[in-house]
Amino acid sequence: MTETHATVPPGAPVFPPGRYGRRRESGRRRPLTVVLLAAALLGVLVLAxxxxxxxxxxxxxxxxxxxxxxxxxxxxxxxxxxTLPPGGTATCLLRARDHDGxxxxxxxxxxxxxxxxxQVTTRHRLTTTARPFIGEVLRCRPAA
Incomplete structure (x- = not known):
């Protein structure tokens, strides 16, 4: 004969007390930890x-x-x-590549x-170690 309780819905399994350990309580699951981790992640992303x-x-x-x-x-x-600020100075990185890249x-x-x-238009001769196929400007940044 099986034991039935008034709080157990019909068809739900009834487990013997103490046999399967303690059941988890439904409720809060450390929201402070989640908030702190989210704030730390946001701080790292802003810094990056x-x-x-x-x-x-x-x-x-x-x-x-x-x-x-x-x-x-x-x-x-x-x-x-x-293109740079009025009267500004920039350092630009030029690169030459051969036909294979x-x-x-x-x-x-x-x-x-x-x-x-x-705006400044500049002409520069870039020395290479082999015959180049293309000359390009990779980036410009403020001069140090």
Missing amino acids: ATQLYSRYGDPAYDAQVITYDDITDTGVQVVFRV AEVGQEEVTVTAPGGDT
């Missing part, structure tokens, strides 16, 4: 975003390749335009805007 923006995300320094020409076995001439030359170039100009 700030670091990445300061390193790569300054929109005041922007470069655009106009053309690359005069390609020889030892170099390429890159003509590019840099391998980097054959890299150099940092400092560009200064004369007077109150915000």
Whole structure:
């Protein structure tokens, strides 16, 4: 004969007391821990975003390749335009790659805007270790 209780719905299994351990109480499950973990995660994300923006995300320094020409076995001439704050100075990283995509030359170039100009067009000869296929500007940042 099975034991029935008034609080157990019909069809629900009845377990012998003490046999399967203690049942969990339904209710709060440490919301303070969850809130603290969420706040720590948010803090780490804000710190990472700030670091990445300061390193790569300054929109005041922007470069655009106009053309690359005069390609020889030892170099390429890159003509590019840099947008920067009025009278500012930027350091731009130029790169040359061969036909297979391998980097054959890299150099940092400092560009200064004369007077109150915000755009500077610069022509620079980039020396390479092999015949380049393309010359490009990877990034520009404020000069240190």
